[in-house]
Amino acid sequence: MSETTTTAEDLRARALKLDAADPLADRRKLFALDDGVYLDGNSLGALPVHVPARVQDVLTRQWGELRIRSWGESGWWTAPERIGDRIAPLVGAAAGQIVVGDSTSVNVFKAVVAATRLAALAGGGRDEILVDATTFPTDGYIAASAARLTGHRIVPVDPADVPGALGDRTAAVLLNQVDFRTGRLHDLPGLTAAVHAAGAIAVWDLCHSAGALPVGLDEHGVDLAVGCTYKYLNGGPGSPAYLYVAERHQAVFDSPLPGWNSHADPFGMTPDYTPADGSVRGRVGTPDIVSMLTLEAALDVWDGVSVDAVRAKSLALTDFFLECVEAYVPAGRVTSVTPVAHAERGSQVALRCDEAEPVMSRLIERGVVGDLRRPDVLRFGFTPLYVGFADAERAARVLAEVLEETPAG
């Protein structure tokens, strides 16, 4: 007992020191948070406090007073590419390669179909799409639909086994940079290089990595990428997703959803389709302005933030949380399925626990909000802009208390 107390005192003291030295500590006040510990920012990022006032202006002045004129005067029409350029530096992309709009699922569809078309341009006979077997389900469902419509075959493969599965038949490979369940970080540079060595197209889903770690889309030569904006980017519930098309592919990017917003002259309203140049070619229909400008406002919290600093804090936070769990939690009750190696870890910690469902309910009752991936995974997301080390220590401590009250199954 006295040993535990000493450990707790020590961990709490270290948490305070780490928080005091945290160069991102000043960001927390930009968010609407209560006295609980919010570790679900990997599912829905917290509200930046300045956002409601900005959205009020969109509603009352831009829509309410200017109405139709806002398409030009308030910059509505160009929002998808303008906001894409705000996201670009967070994922290591130069401007002009990202458009915001539609859901992640719809963007996966655009990217996978377009990837098979890019592969076909480079030579025929490629009829396989490799898809991360542990992917977030929608990617797999949508890739299967894309394969069915384009005459390809889906090959489910564990990301680690991708290099061995690549071959002359591989048209495209769809992978998640960070696994939604385990928090495992896959090797984007190495896997992209392997995909290219096989003559195939690499499509990355950044939902669980953008805003949490450096992605380096341009540096690593990624072909196409998609991601959501409501997790680490804090864009709001269901905020629009984005599509990255590397500049070298834009002139031949062939979208399966060639809506009028991607036309070279959308207001010409001609019956023939002529695609626009640049990232705009990834647009589809009329942009969802209220959600889109909510996201645009929310992105202000990134001004002046270095993604490297975010990554450093993220690793320190998840290290520290794992250490606290190790110190506090009774042996054998939880097992981390998140890799220990930094090179393999995203910004969440996933703990396997036989009593995951009642444990998460009790954690939430006590103000520690994580989430559950059925049947037995407790997920804790660490969003470096607003989670601190004292939060991590408290979450582990409350987890231990809850486990002590919850009989082992």
Add this chain to the structure above:
Amino acid sequence: MSETTTTAEDLRARALKLDAADPLADRRKLFALDDGVYLDGNSLGALPVHVPARVQDVLTRQWGELRIRSWGESGWWTAPERIGDRIAPLVGAAAGQIVVGDSTSVNVFKAVVAATRLAALAGGGRDEILVDATTFPTDGYIAASAARLTGHRIVPVDPADVPGALGDRTAAVLLNQVDFRTGRLHDLPGLTAAVHAAGAIAVWDLCHSAGALPVGLDEHGVDLAVGCTYKYLNGGPGSPAYLYVAERHQAVFDSPLPGWNSHADPFGMTPDYTPADGSVRGRVGTPDIVSMLTLEAALDVWDGVSVDAVRAKSLALTDFFLECVEAYVPAGRVTSVTPVAHAERGSQVALRCDEAEPVMSRLIERGVVGDLRRPDVLRFGFTPLYVGFADAERAARVLAEVLEETPAG
């Protein structure tokens, strides 16, 4: 001169009487309007004044305080089908057949691909998709993409010529109920019956009719329909579109965008796709909550409104506007391309005018806001919930003044 004055006095007096007798006149105060005449509600509906406060609650309480819990507690997860059921009575659909989400273009893609699959279920060999040759361009572009992906051929056809173009090869027909340029109302009941007689599937785009006139989707046996919500439904700029799948087709509706939100057990997160029953099967990715709940709030203006009353006022308004144009505008300067027959008229008046571009600029400067469809069409949308007869008279009068100041080309 005195004759004109008499006419103007007479028309103004009639406008006042018509406004005084208008059963929908009380709706106008629900909208944020200024002292101009807003005749562009067929492009972007005006802001209902109660919406900003409702959206503030979504942002500050639902997102800001409840955060992730709002998916359940604030009804976020079920918003697409709940709001679909709010739209249903406005387009003559029983509950359970409409989901809200994605853009119109994306919904056209779902509907056209699914229509070809429905047609294939009923027997093979049908390889043509008939598309309204005067369609809003995105429908044509997207239908062409759907045709390319499913191995069909697009046959562009004037809606009036559809019956003659139908045959054993027709899989699906995509039509607009109201033409975006001319305001012509097409014969949805008759054309749907003709499509069915040929053994094909009828897909209707309701963008320019929903909220302006009775559609009668169920009554007329429409198979699939799509529409936007930012015109006569006043849902806000780029607010989410919707998809109608007739109940009899739902069990075999086969979406080309089977995202995880359409799964029978979305949180099971299984690698295999099992579609949900009912309208939910038309969902794709995570719903865009801020825009969606903006739309939901906006729909309150329809409470207690009969679509038949809206249609009666719409026809009276457009009749009266045409009469005022006839009375005021110098002969030969404009020609209506909107049909005179009520059965062929939507809720807009489109006037061909050689000087359309400068004329519309000057109209807008004087507070009469319509829009332009290049090269030579002035569009005036009459939204019966907030446009009155005095507005129609004033718009025609200002148009005449502007034309007098604008030299004929």
